[in-house]
Every structure is written in structure tokens, then in C-alpha cells.
Amino acid sequence: xxxxxxxxxxxxxxxxxxxxxxxxxxxxxxxxxxxxxxxxxxxxxxxxxxxxxxxxxxxxxxxxxxxxxxxxxxxxxxxxxxxxxxxxxxxxxxxxxxxxxxxxxxxxxxxxxxxxxxxxxxxxxxxxxxxxxxxxxxxxxxxxxxxxxxxxxxxxxxxxxxxxxxxxxxxxxxxxxxxxxxxxxxxxxxxxxxxxxxxxxxxxxxxxxxxxxxxxxxxxxxxxxxxxxxxxxxxxxxxxxxxxxxxxxxxxxxxxxxxxxxxxxxxxxxxxxxxxxxxxxxxxxxxxxxxxxxxxxxxxxxxxxxxxxxxxxxxxxxxxxxxxxxxxxxxxxxxxxxxxxxxxxxxxxxxxxxxxxxxxxxxxxxxxxxxxxxxxxxxxxxxxxxxxxxxxxxxxxxxxxxxxxxxxxxxxxxxxxxxxxx
Amino acid sequence: xxxxxxxxxxxxxxxxxxxxxxxxxxxxxxxxxxxxxxxxxxxxxxxxxxxxxxxxxxxxxxxxxxxxxxxxxxxxxxxxxxxxxxxxxxxxxxxxxxxxxxxxxxxxxxxxxxxxxxxxxxxxxxxxxxxxxxxxxxxxxxxxxxxxxxxxxxxxxxxxxxxxxxxxxxxxxxxxxxxxxxxxxxxxxxxxxxxxxxxxxxxxxxxxxxxxxxxxxxxxxxxxxxxxxxxxxxxxxxxxxxxxxxxxxxxxxxxxxxxxxxxxxxxxxxxxxxxxxxxxxxxxxxxxxxxxxxxxxxxxxxxxxxxxxxxxxx
Numbered sequence: 001x002x003x004x005x006x007x008x009x010x011x012x013x014x015x016x017x018x019x020x021x022x023x024x025x026x027x028x029x030x031x032x033x034x035x036x037x038x039x040x041x042x043x044x045x046x047x048x049x050x051x052x053x054x055x056x057x058x059x060x061x062x063x064x065x066x067x068x069x070x071x072x073x074x075x076x077x078x079x080x081x082x083x084x085x086x087x088x089x090x091x092x093x094x095x096x097x098x099x100x101x102x103x104x105x106x107x108x109x110x111x112x113x114x115x116x117x118x119x120x121x122x123x124x125x126x127x128x129x130x131x132x133x134x135x136x137x138x139x140x141x142x143x144x145x146x147x148x149x150x151x152x153x154x155x156x157x158x159x160x161x162x163x164x165x166x167x168x169x170x171x172x173x174x175x176x177x178x179x180x181x182x183x184x185x186x187x188x189x190x191x192x193x194x195x196x197x198x199x200x201x202x203x204x205x206x207x208x209x210x211x212x213x214x215x216x217x218x219x220x221x222x223x224x225x226x227x228x229x230x231x232x233x234x235x236x237x238x239x240x241x242x243x244x245x246x247x248x249x250x251x252x253x254x255x256x257x258x259x260x261x262x263x264x265x266x267x268x269x270x271x272x273x274x275x276x277x278x279x280x281x282x283x284x285x286x287x288x289x290x291x292x293x294x295x296x297x298x299x300x301x302x303x304x305x306x307x308x309x310x311x312x313x314x315x316x317x318x319x320x321x322x323x324x325x326x327x328x329x330x331x332x333x334x335x336x337x338x339x340x341x342x343x344x345x346x347x348x349x350x351x352x353x354x355x356x357x358x359x360x361x362x363x364x365x366x367x368x369x370x371x372x373x374x375x376x377x378x379x380x381x382x383x384x385x386x387x388x389x390x391x392x393x394x395x396x397x398x399x400x401x402x403x404x405x406x407x408x409x410x411x412x413x414x415x416x417x418x419x420x421x422x
Numbered sequence: 423x424x425x426x427x428x429x430x431x432x433x434x435x436x437x438x439x440x441x442x443x444x445x446x447x448x449x450x451x452x453x454x455x456x457x458x459x460x461x462x463x464x465x466x467x468x469x470x471x472x473x474x475x476x477x478x479x480x481x482x483x484x485x486x487x488x489x490x491x492x493x494x495x496x497x498x499x500x501x502x503x504x505x506x507x508x509x510x511x512x513x514x515x516x517x518x519x520x521x522x523x524x525x526x527x528x529x530x531x532x533x534x535x536x537x538x539x540x541x542x543x544x545x546x547x548x549x550x551x552x553x554x555x556x557x558x559x560x561x562x563x564x565x566x567x568x569x570x571x572x573x574x575x576x577x578x579x580x581x582x583x584x585x586x587x588x589x590x591x592x593x594x595x596x597x598x599x600x601x602x603x604x605x606x607x608x609x610x611x612x613x614x615x616x617x618x619x620x621x622x623x624x625x626x627x628x629x630x631x632x633x634x635x636x637x638x639x640x641x642x643x644x645x646x647x648x649x650x651x652x653x654x655x656x657x658x659x660x661x662x663x664x665x666x667x668x669x670x671x672x673x674x675x676x677x678x679x680x681x682x683x684x685x686x687x688x689x690x691x692x693x694x695x696x697x698x699x700x701x702x703x704x705x706x707x708x709x710x711x712x713x714x715x716x717x718x719x720x721x722x723x724x725x726x727x728x729x730x731x732x733x734x735x736x
Contacts, residue, residue, distance in 0.1 A: 082702060085704060111488055111490045113490060240596070241597075242575045245572060245574060245577070245596050246569065247566060386703050387703070395686065401596045401597065403597065420509070
């Protein structure tokens with residue numbers, strides 16, 4: 001009797017204690033070695049299934065390093081930066097972290113959350129890399145890029161016909177867009193599609209006019225806005241308001257034949273190829289250089305590299321470094337080029353590999369497109385980047401949805417960046 | 423079951439009294455311990471996952487912290503910054519706007535539905551279920567579908583308005599002036615079923631005799647509603663109002679999916695600002711200061727509501 005009474009008193013305590021300890025156990029069972037006894041390298045990445053380059057890199061690396069087992073930690077692409085921030089704050093020990101953009105990279109690096117890779121970077125042939133400089137923080141490197149995307153003009157070959165897209169200015173582009181626009185109602189086809197991102201207007205005008213997106217004086221955006229709004233007014237592109245409220249994907253605009261020309265990042269090529277391979281679309285597409293502000297024969301565009309970094313708290317830092325160096329080098333480049341992704345490291349051989357991918361448009365124009373004269377970083381890195389980015393995004397929405405005129409919007413950008421960003 | 427000691431009747435004083443009091447004391451202590459041990463598992467969870475973080479947030483709001491390095495004491499810097507931050511004032515204004523639209527509309531619509539569906543009609547159960555559906559539907563789906571319905575050019579809502587002869591229908595989520603009404607409409611539609619169920623439950627507690635008596639006295643339907651139903655529902659109405667108020671002030675998910683605070687910052691709400699400053703930008707000190715403000719606002723309003731309820735009960 002006494003025993004049961006005591007039990008009744010203690011039982012809830014035991015239950016509570018068990019619950020707490022099991023919860024702790026679940027997070028504490030990470031292992032540093034795989035069942036085969038090799039070294040395990042965990043790598044934080046996004047949308048593993050739909051982002052084929054991760055698989056290509058991991059399999060390529062594992063084939064050459066049989067002792068190392070690379071395990072993906074798959075994270076939803078939309079929440080990737082927030083998730084990694086939270087992971088690092090919690091002392092997570094995932095070995096390799098994929099740096100989705102340079103702004104996040106700078107934040108992690110300045111918070112001292114990444115291992116320096118300066119020695120590894122010193123051994124690289126810098127001339128063959130695009131985007132390596134973007135990771136230079138006062139002479140130190142904390143990540144090495146494995147891919148480098150830049151913006152090009154995707155187009156539907158059947159809709160564009162014999163028009164020459166090789167050296168377009170933005171005026172030429174607008175004229176063509178109006179020319180390709182046909183039909184009405186549900187049969188309407190647009191000459192172009194400008195996606196809702198601010199970079200579509202702002203980053204390209206910064207790259208081509210030399211204006212500084214962190215500068216606080218945004219008059220240099222005006223021409224590009226006039227052009228974009230002009231297309232919208234002429235109904236040669238899907239209106240911004242419709243595109244944003246219907247959450248239109250840029251992919252659907254080209255692949256369903258709704259738009260003839262779509263400026264977009266080179267990452268899209270691999271996605272288009274994958275869709276074609278799965279029989280999801282049979283669009284006949286090609287790539288042309290971005291239209292230019294000046295007609296001087298140069299191909300100036302913007303882009304952003306993607307890189308791997310090693311977590312400062314990595315369990316297997318040496319193996320992780322090995323993977324990062326391999327992925328950003330010629331072998332990693334070959335592995336991603338093989339699936340139509342543009343690597344950070346380029347050479348003639350790599351370009352050949354890229355254009356020999358099944359389904360890749362290998363015409364002279366597409367090939368020329370992939371060798372731009374200048375690729376400016378989409379958004380300069382500084383501790384003010386994210387605040388300014390937010391303001392520019394908000395005012396971009398106001399201008400494109402017609403809530404503010406170009407002049408008012410630009411004035412508001414100038415004012416807010418000066419007032420709000422400290 | 424009760425964990426409270428049974429009321430003890432006064433015993434006549436005597437030689438056994440001291441021993442008796444000691445036994446009583448022991449029993450009371452044992453009962454207390456048993457009581458505690460029953461709420462302990464829940465309380466441990468609450469303390470670890472809610473209480474400690476809340477107190478932690480209060481402390482963090484006085485620091486400069488990026489979630490990684492050692493927090494630096496910042497005194498009132500975060501609050502000074504908050505005072506001068508136009509984003510905070512915009513978000514506060516938008517949150518109040520949202521609450522001012524969402525609270526009364528949801529109350530009226532869900533009460534109306536409950537009264538209508540409280541009748542003994544054929545198929546009323548099907549209707550009740552149908553009105554509850556929006557609440558259990560995935561919020562992301564709700565946001566995407568409503569965005570499409572409210573699409574300025576191709577959306578059915580505007581096509582219908584044009585059909586009715588309105589030449590210049592609102593731009594809804596793409597317009598600075600109409601984005602917030604669009605959010606309010608969507609959220610009322612989503613929440614009405616849930617509060618309707620609460621009101622339906624409340625209606626069952628209103629005694630039928632009162633209606634009968636009112637009818638005998640010649641009260642019409644409107645008078646019966648006004649003088650019998652509403653007073654009878656007072657506890658339910660109070661509970662529902664508090665719940666809607668708190669949920670309105672901390673609205674986040676719907677806004678994040680439907681407009682992301684845009685266009686511009688016309689639908690930026692406080693929780694979103696907290697999320698953006700804290701999780702996205704890594705300024706946890708400042709984000710905590712903003713959440714402290716949100717907490718104070720909710721607290722003050724709830725206290726006022728409780729006061730008013732108590733006064734009306736007298």
C-alpha cells in the first residue's frame with residue numbers, strides 16, 4: 001500500500017524526467033563516422049532533389065575520396081538563410097555550409113562563424129575564377145565559390161524568329177518586345193516578361209551605368225524604370241501587379257509560350273534542361289546577352305556566385321576543407337558544368353563540357369552569351385546591405401505597381417536610405 | 423479530482439490537539455506535493471519553452487546581440503532606436519489598422535453565423551462544417567487562392583465588380599490603399615468559422631425559458647436577440663473578443679504569405695518587423711525590444727478588457 005502511494009507521488013516526476021532526457025538524447029546522437037568507419041562530412045544545402053548540382057558534386061567527390069562520406073542536410077530554399085542563422089546560433093556542427101549569397105556570407109564571416117580558407121584560396125588560379133574576389137574580406141577568404149551565375153536574356157526561338165538579339169540596347173529590346181506582343185484575352189502573348197524582383201531593374205542599371213546601390217543617390221535607376229514601365233503601359237509584359245498577386249513564376253512565362261524574351265539568371269538553363277528531360281516542356285529556347293545601356297559592343301551584366309564554407313564548429317574540418325577546395329576547383333567545375341550549371345571556375349574545356357550537355361542550345365549566340373565582359377556583383381556587400389535592400393525592394397514595388405511615379409519613388413529611396421540606415 | 427485539502431472543522435482542544443495538528447500539517451503538505459507533482463510536467467514544459475524565453479527576451483532587449491557572439495549591454499539604445507525607427511511606427515499603425523478591421527468584423531460575422539446556424543433546420547450541420555472549413559485549411563493555400571481571387575486584372579472579384587458597373591475596381595494586394603482591406607477580408611473569412619463554433623457553444627447555454635418568457639411579453643426577434651441572446655452570451659463574447667484581439671495583434675503568417683508587408687510597407691505588421699529584424703537581419707536585441715512593445719500593447723488591451731468585463735458583471 002505504502003509502495004503504491006510513493007509510486008503515485010514519484011511517477012509524474014519520472015515521466016517528466018524521462019521526457020526531458022529523451023528530448024536531449026535525440027539531439028545528441030550525431031556521429032562523426034559512418035557505419036563503414038569512414039569520415040562523415042555533413043553539408044547544409046537546399047532543395048536537394050530539385051538542385052542537381054549538389055548531387056553531382058557529392059557523388060563526384062565521394063568517387064575520388066572513398067574514405068569520406070558526404071551527407072546532405074536538406075533545407076527548404078525559401079528559409080535557408082534564416083535556418084542556417086538559427087543553426088549556427090545554436091552551436092550546430094554541420095561541417096560544410098552552402099553560402100547562398102554574398103551578403104549572408106559576409107554576415108557569417110564577420111561574426112566569426114566560419115573557418116578561414118585563405119591558404120586554400122591562395123593556391124587557386126585567380127584568373128580562371130569568376131566571383132572569387134567577392135569573397136575577399138580584407139585579404140581573407142572564408143568561402144570558395146563553386147558556381148557563378150549571371151543574368152542573360154532567355155528567349156523562345158520560335159517566337160523571336162530571325163531577329164538578331166546579339167547586340168541589343170534596352171531601346172531595341174523594348175521595340176522588339178512590343179513587336180512580339182500579339183493577341184488578346186487568354187490568347188495574349190507578351191513580348192517579354194520582367195520578373196517582380198528589384199534586381200531586374202535596379203541591379204542591371206547599376207551594373208551598366210556604374211551607379212552605386214548603397215550610395216543613397218538613385219537617380220541612375222530612372223532610365224531603366226521608364227523603360228520597364230513603358231513596356232507595362234504598352235502591355236508588352238505581364239503587369240507587375242498581376243505577376244505579384246498571382247505569384248507568377250518566371251518559368252511558366254517562357255515555357256508555356258506566354259512571353260518571347262525573359263531576362264533571368266543563368267541558373268535557369270539547368271532547370272529548363274531538367275524540365276525538358278522529364279518531358280514537362282518542349283520549348284525551343286536560346287540565350288542572348290543582356291540588353292545594354294550603351295551600345296559599345298561590351299556585354300555587361302550582373303550576377304552572384306554561390307560558395308561553400310566550413311563551419312567554425314565543424315566536426316571534421318579537414319575533410320570539409322578538402323570537399324570545399326575540390327568543389328570549387330576544376331574537377332568540381334566539370335561536375336557541375338556536365339549538368340548545365342555555370343561553375344565559378346571556367347576554362348575552354350569547361351565551356352565545351354557545358355555546351356555539350358544534351359539539350360543545351362549550342363548556337364554561336366548562346367556560346368558568346370556565356371562569356372560576358374563584366375559581371376558585377378548583384379548587390380555590394382556591407383553591413384548596411386540588408387537594410388538598403390529592404391528599402392529598395394519596397395520602393396521598387398511602389399513604382400512598378402504604379403503607386404508612385406518614378407521620380408517620387410527614387411526621391412523616397414534617397415530619403416529613406418539617408419534617414420533610416422545608420 | 424481535487425488536490426486541495428478538505429476543509430478542516432475545528433476540533434475541541436485537548437491533549438491530542440498537538441499531535442492532531444501535526445498530522446493535519448503533514449496531510450496538507452502531502453496534498454500540496456501531490457498537486458504540484460500533477461502540474462509539474464506541464465509546468466516544466468511551460469517554464470522551459472515559454473517563461474524562461476519571455477524573461478530572456480526582456481533581458482536581451484537591453485543588449486546588442488547577433489545570436490552568436492557575447493551580448494553587449496546597450497542600455498536603452500534599442501528603445502531609442504525604436505522611437506526613431508519609421509518602420510516601427512509604420513508597422514504599429516498597420517497593426518492597429520488591421521486590428522481595428524479584423525476584431526469587429528470577425529465578431530459580427532461569426533456571431534451572425536452562429537445565430538443563423540443555431541436553428542433547427544435541415545442540413546444545418548453541413549453548413550456548420552462548411553463554415554468551419556476555412557479555419558482548418560492550410561494558411562498558405564488560403565493566401566495563394568485569395569491572392570488569385572483578388573488579382574487586379576484577371577481575378578474573379580474584380581471581374582464581378584466590373585460586371586456590376588464599377589469601372590475602376592481596387593487593385594487589392596497590389597495597391598497601397600487596398601492591400602490591408604484585402605488582408606482583413608481574407609482573415610475574417612478564415613477565422614469566422616472557428617469563432618462561430620465558440621458562439622454556437624455559448625448559445626446552447628442561454629436558457630430556453632428566457633426566450634419563452636420574452637415571447638410571452640411580446641418581444642420581437644430583434645428584441646429577443648438584443649435583450650436575451652446578447653446578455654446570455656456575455657462570457658462567450660468576452661472570451662472571443664480577448665482571443666481575437668490577441669491574435670490580431672500578433673498576426674504574422676497570413677501577411678507574410680499574402681503580401682510580405684507590401685506593396686512598399688503598407689501591410690508591414692509588428693510581428694513581421696520582429697521576424698525581419700531578429701531572424702533575417704540577426705539583430706536580436708532590437709527585435710526583442712519590438713516584441714516587448716508588442717507584448718505591452720497586448721497586455722494593456724487585455725487588462726482593459728478584463729476591467730470592462732468585471733464592471734459590466736456588477
